[in-house]
Amino acid sequence: MHPTSEALITLKNVSRIFPGAAGPFSALSDVNLTIDRGEFAVVVGQSGSGKSTLLGLLSGIDRPSTGEVVVGGTAVHTLSEREMSPWRGKAVGIVFQFFQLLPTLTAAENVMLPMDFCDTWKSGERRSRALALLERLGVADQADKFPPKLSGGQQQRVAIARALANAPALLLADEPTGNLDSKTSEAILVLFQDLVRDGQTVVMVTHEQSARHLASRTITLCDGRVVAND
């Protein structure tokens, strides 16, 4: 599926300034950005360029100092903490560099957890949906294993399945291959490409050069500013 012209993400004049011992530090400065539905956008840049801050603002984990962040028609920057979690649970799926699976839940239970928190899907259907997602990501046979028993690649696949649990409009991935070997990284990137092909919008922060070739758009950040967007 190809990107539509309908904007899923709109950032207007977004800045994020952190207080610091040596004075305020500007992680993002006056960023304007639009990402359409169905796009596979990768965000690249040097360490400290503002990539993860950008992802934090898109997921509502962080808030802009100034500017507007609109995701799927929701002005994220205006949501209260109480409103933020359920919105994020349903609208956004997040994949972390270190997988962040809960170690005391099995792979399937990890995938079921967002459905449980957001009360999506009937309780009787949640396990079968979790198993279907794990099947789609090629780790259905690991469903009842605990994360520490899985390899890094398997854990990341489970984490992606968890991110997709509530069928979010947007999948955000922060260095999803940063903790994997090159072969596994390649497989994960292909997996993202497959998801995009099925209509999923993906924004991924990465250092992987190969990701640029798979993505529909590359956003380059430098010192908190968008220096390239093509």
Add this chain to the structure above:
Amino acid sequence: MIRPRVRKVLRDVWHHKARTLLVVLAIAIGIVGAGAVLNTWSLLRRVTREGYLATNPASATIRTDSIDAALLERVRRLPGIRDVQARRTVYGRAMVGGTWRTAVLFAADDFAGTTIGALQPVSGAWPPADGSLVVETSSVEYAAAVVGEPILVQVGEAEPQSLEVTGITRDAGLAPGWMEHVVYGFVTPATLARLGAPASLDLLQLTVEDRTLEWEAVRRIAYDAKALVERSGRRVQNVDVPEPGEHIHAAQLNSLLFTQGAFGVLALLLSGFLVINLVTAMLAGQVREIGVMKAIGARGGQLAAMYLGLALVLGLVACLIALPAAAVLGRWYAGFTATLLNFDTTGYSIPGWALAVQLGVGALLPVAAAAVPVVRGARIPVSMALRDFGIEEGGDGPRILRRIGGVTRPLLLSIRNAFRRRQRMGLTLLTLATGGAVYLGALNLRSSIRNSVGYMFGEVLRYDLSVGFARSYSAARIEAAIGAVPGVAAVEAWNGVRAAAARADGVLGNSFPLGGIPAASRMVAFPVDSGRWLTSADSNALVVNRSLRQGEPEAALGAELTLVIDGKPSRWTVVGIVTSGPGATAFATREVVARATGDSLMDRAMIQAEIAEPGAQAELSRRLRGALEAQGFEVGSSQLMAESRRVLEDHLLLVAGFLMIMSQAMIVVGGLGLASTMSLSVLERTREIGVLRAIGARHGAILTMVQAEGLVISIASWALAIPLSIPMSVILGRTFGRIMMPVRITTLVPESSGMLAWLGVVVLVSLVACAWPAYRATRVTTAAALAYE
């Protein structure tokens, strides 16, 4: 199907079994401490109120001459009176282990039909048959009584009679026999006659129609009865009207349990602090997971419900352990306290409301304690939670710690680490220090009790044994006879009588013993609170003790007082107030008492022995008796003060023992707190420990560092406990003095042996409590610690 979030919580609990166990134990210990006191209080309240009222206690007792059925019937018909009955009380002696002990025998025409002050059979036969004796349960030990075996009993000059003990019964209205050093027994009038005592009844007990009447109203009715008795030509010796519906020791009981209740609540609070520490520790390890859960859609409320639900479940589990333990402990302590009051808790259950309170507190305490850390944890921003690297941002401790010199760097690090989280450290310190203060305070109390008992039996009551005569003799004859017995260092003959104060409204107060002693007595030296002691020039001077002053408004220092003795009024002046024990008592010179009674003879002797050894004194007591009887004296009873001292000391020290048990519970809570604090400290500094290992720290150094940090906290708590124990000792001593016996707070600063013992305890507790966290710290590998997310 169990929800994944519930599964997570349950598996977390299982995964951190040791920590979970600590939380459960912490709550359980708090509930056991507070619950045991609540159970004791509620059970005793039920027993003393229901049990005492169930005996249908006498509203008033009138001591008069022989009471017959006609008199009883006339009194019964008086307005306001529900019931009357008659008893006789006879003083004699009972042979126990070769020594005569004072015996008080109660007789009634029909014990089985007793309706006032109902007696509760404990074992054996009831009521007593002719020629047999039923012993009151609080005297069994003192009388060495065994059902089925005989006791030699003597009244006056009559031939001693061997009476078979056929049963044991309880009279809840009597002060315990072991405390009063009296053998209480129940016999029939026929047995009294066989013992040579008058068989007629002389105590008229009555109950009023309206049990809700105030003391004054009851007293008026009792005095109507007294007037009727006097109109019948009989002489009334005294009228006793106890506080309606209140057991005589109710105020002391409430005071005792209030103090112990305060310790129970303290234990509960300390366990609450511990739960806060433990839940904070639990959440500290979950910060990142909380961040992840929020990132995938969990709301703060859902997370709070997860962890507070867990706290509730842990509280309920703790209750499963604590409630039965608290019930057992409460029953045991209530049983012990009831014995002091001559009650029996058998057949009474702990009230349901008390158990419900414990269940409610046990379930909700962890929820309340966890609320703050849980809400704080649930509110933590996702970005911050995901950035959690396990390194605490806490400060580096007080500024003074930066200037500490002369210690190794690792030790300095341990000292600084101990002060990094001051609030947490403060809670742990407070828990341990409070336990220490109670322990040292209880040691001080024990020491003060021993000193006070020693003071009482050495400085105040300076005689070693006393002899009571069945008849009266001249002071000179008694003193000559006893003084001639080898081993006697000094002797004084005393007299005594019961007196009652006539109040302004013309009604008599409760009667009390008036002791007649030589003005320059060498046998007693009561501490004078106000006024002065007796002099030989006194003509109507009266010294009252503090208890009499409190119960008798007329007996103020300097007041002119009318006392009724043997039915005759006489005027007295209160010249001094002394401290002389819990019972109301007054003293005058023996000559003044003799004038008041019209009898110059003495009926008792106080003796100092040349040898302090109790065995030798017991031997002297036997020789004395033989010598006196050989000279024609009728000895009624004899009492060794060493034995009295031992019995009193044993029972008083039980209270200090209970406080020491409470302090042990607190040190367990404190130890658990320390273990949790150190576990948390290690967890928070995982990366720091990794760094230390990366720069060359060995296992031993890490182990020492954690243990040293624990020791810093423990030793600080020990140092804090010492000054805290001083006010604790004062509070305990004063409370004890108000309840049990005036205690001279002789020991304020703990003895060095006690302080060293407590130091040993805290060091041991610290080493044990820190063993697991220290071991965990050594298990942290450099690679894992530096990669710690």
